[in-house]
Amino acid sequence: MTAAAKSGHPGGSLSAADILAALYFRVLRVDPSRPGWPERDRFVLSKGHAAPALYAALAERGYFPVEELKTLRRIHSRLQGHPDMRKTPGVEASTGSLGQGLSMAGGMALAGRLDGCDWRVYALLGDGECEEGQVWEAAMAAAHYRLDNLTAFLDNNGLQIDGPIEQVMSPNPLNDKWRAFGWHVIEIDGHDFGQILGAVDEAKKTKGRPTMIVARTIKGKGCSFMENEAEWHGKAPSPEQAEQALRDLEKGGAAR
């Protein structure tokens, strides 16, 4: 997708792809034929630059044709460079300016609880994104309002555009910070479906506080030349590299 668009963020999309697949195919109570169904679960991609992974999950789940993925970032496409809730069926929040999605997810969770609904809210944040102050305002508020209908994932791939998070501006220790802010914290391997689903179950059973699932992930996961390379944060692969990436991903899929 990013190769066809000649721009985009492949690295952080691939690190989040397994979590998104688990959410859209096993966790979220959604109906692609009714994107506005009031009783649906909500998912907010706070790290909006991973839009290609979200679009792929939405297309595979049936919100729009898979062929449409090739229009990513093109003029008049429904698939904007960053998620646009007014253009793309299934996108719950317009994100991209980092640090705002968890606040929006918190607002949705407040609304759901106010109406006595049982739908749940999920969000996915980046670890670099946690350098934004608003993330911690939202963390504080979600714990203060005891939003146990809110579950967030932290895509802990350890890299941001300018390099490793530890070198650019360390948000660590992330687990301790989320715990200190009053969240129930679960640490998992973000590429292990069993662990992802187990953590979601644990979050559902956790009462009185929101849950943060800190998922250790690999940026560029499944693609030999992208894995753990910060330079693949916001750069599209060439057609040849894209071929190689798809071969790698197919091999990885077969091995699993």
Next chain:
Amino acid sequence: MKYLVRLQEGAKKVATRDAYGEALAELGRENPDVVALDADLSKSTKTAVFGKAFPARFFNMGIAEANMMATAAGLAAAGKVPFASTFAVFATGRAFDQVRNSICYPHLNVKIAASHAGITVGEDGGSHQSVEDIALMRVLPNMTVIVPADAGETRAAVRAAAALDGPVYLRLGRAGGPIIFGPDYSFRVGEAVVLREGRDVSLFACGVMVAEALKAADQLAGEGLEAEVVNVSSLKPFDWRTVAESVVRTGAAVSAEEHSIIGGLGGAVAECLAERHPVPLVRVGLRDTFGESGTPDELMKAYGLTAADIVRAAKEAIQRRRV
């Protein structure tokens, strides 16, 4: 629209923020989807009135304005009608990116009711006096911007904002102001209102400056000049037609606002006149400067925001038309 008035001498003064508090609580009784958020200033912004009546639907978000605005966006995305309040300087400056990206870009149904706008904040000083908020909100696509002139118009604007699907910025003041509109006044978003007819000069005003413009018109009448006073409470959508039609009659214009002369009402009037019907325009407002501490009355005098300043500006506009 026309609603002809004369200011009553010695009438009771009411702050628009007080009218907002009452109107919001009233709205809460009628519409269970209305919720309110505040950032630790609920006693000042008067959302506390709503909070007392509807504690489950009131969310104090603490001193965290960015999170408050994006939380309001989430509530709106889930069908609520959130009113988010804090001081204007924080609502529009501190949380600008959240208002832009989380509220306006996705056209979410969030009402930002910001109090303590302008220099009538008074003693708190320049750090707390927003002189740029109208400009910041007016430039955002999808945003509606309303600056009510008195308590009655505030009550009507709160209802109109709730009835409108989309983001609205309501600019409210701390200090009391005279009552201009009676209960028969019907406010409509996007309509400027002629409060007094005249053929010599058009006085376009918003907020606290509407009362000053009416006083200025009285003073000008004493000197044989008939000023038309137009209340431009809808900064956006802007009533180009009423503004242009007024200057076609008068041939001279003054804008008056408790805001920078750049980007606010003066900016909007200048844009309108330049494109539709160019006539001399003199802008009354803060002349590219921050405010400072002082009483509201002292500050209005010090920064040239009184009826006397409007009178001077009107004469200058008329003079320039004649040369």
